[in-house]
Amino acid sequence: MTNTTDFQFDTIIVGAGPAGLCAGMYAGRGMLKAVVLETRVPGGELLNTEKIEDYPGFESILGRELAERMTAHAKKFGAEIRQATVEGIHRLPDGSFEVKTIEGDVYTAPTVILTAGGTPTKLEVPGEAEYAGFGVSYCAVCDGAFFRNQTIAVVGGGDAAVEEAEYLTRYASKVYLIHRRDELRASRVLQERLFANPKIEIIWNRQVLEIEGREQAGMREVTALRLKDTVTGAESRVAAAACFVFIGFRPNTGLIREHFRHDPSGYVITDDRMMTSIPGLFAAGDLRAQLTRQVTTAVGDATTAAIAVEKYLADRRSRVSVGA
Numbered sequence: 001m002t003n004t005t006d007f008q009f010d011t012i013i014v015g016a017g018p019a020g021l022c023a024g025m026y027a028g029r030g031m032l033k034a035v036v037l038e039t040r041v042p043g044g045e046l047l048n049t050e051k052i053e054d055y056p057g058f059e060s061i062l063g064r065e066l067a068e069r070m071t072a073h074a075k076k077f078g079a080e081i082r083q084a085t086v087e088g089i090h091r092l093p094d095g096s097f098e099v100k101t102i103e104g105d106v107y108t109a110p111t112v113i114l115t116a117g118g119t120p121t122k123l124e125v126p127g128e129a130e131y132a133g134f135g136v137s138y139c140a141v142c143d144g145a146f147f148r149n150q151t152i153a154v155v156g157g158g159d160a161a162v163e164e165a166e167y168l169t170r171y172a173s174k175v176y177l178i179h180r181r182d183e184l185r186a187s188r189v190l191q192e193r194l195f196a197n198p199k200i201e202i203i204w205n206r207q208v209l210e211i212e213g214r215e216q217a218g219m220r221e222v223t224a225l226r227l228k229d230t231v232t233g234a235e236s237r238v239a240a241a242a243c244f245v246f247i248g249f250r251p252n253t254g255l256i257r258e259h260f261r262h263d264p265s266g267y268v269i270t271d272d273r274m275m276t277s278i279p280g281l282f283a284a285g286d287l288r289a290q291l292t293r294q295v296t297t298a299v300g301d302a303t304t305a306a307i308a309v310e311k312y313l314a315d316r317r318s319r320v321s322v323g324a
């Protein structure tokens, strides 16, 4: 028979990327009974990143290795990490939460920290998955520095693509911005900066058909993009050492059943303690509305969230003990 206490926690952390693992570590240090639920192997977006060079204390570390270190660190301080796929988070009338998994388990806790990240929209073309982390990237800040003095491509025409293309010119010698129409969606001010940048060349009306690459000395690398003219249908090829894709990003917030405050793009709005508009539900990392989304900001959010959870639980206990 299942022991129900196996599914009762002080806090349930949904997602084991950097935010979830850091929240687990802090919750464990705070002597909370915490569980981190993760569908796959712990690590989140770190596992899709070859090298990380902007995490303080590590001039250069493989994403996979940082993920392993964060996992071991969280476990050392008592966080339990379970492989489970959450299908829904529901607030009960007493203010606690029920977290259901597709495996059929029901976890309960007075608090939940949502660290389920987000999913960059994919081009869904041949080569994209094969070279992800080896020249195909969804994060300019994470990977731009690997392409110093090289020619690279950015795909997209919105604010993200235009802003990141501009950012990437600090490393790359040339940046092609490839857009499927003859007009950008990005705001005027960003467009003007883009047009004025001599390192950027816009390739209008092109759809990416394939990301081509090769394997050399055991390392995969991107070499070119195969394109199709969206007006004439003509095919062409452009040489590039990397393909940065910015065609949209979807925060993974579909698990929350109740209404919560979010910005127009669906990112979760929190207060300065990382609490959402649903009391007891906290959010940290890439799904939170904020200026930037980095490993460092994810762990910062998570630290605040875990400490805020401790205070929230203490307040809740004192309210219960005075019969409020």
Ligand code: NAP
Binding pocket: 121, 122, 123, 155, 156, 157, 158, 159, 160, 161, 163, 180, 181, 184, 185, 246, 247, 248, 249, 265
């Ligand atoms: P977005 O505004 O939705 O733009 C996505 C871009 O990708 C569009 O140009 C779209 O082309 C293109 N696209 C979509 N699917 C494609 C596909 N399969 N193949 C090729 N191109 C494709 O997304 P975003 O740029 O990520 O921005 C999301 C939100 O964040 C926006 O509200 C944006 O304003 C905001 N944001 C703001 C800033 C800032 O203010 N500094 C920075 C980043 C993001 P079409 O134009 O043809 O549809």
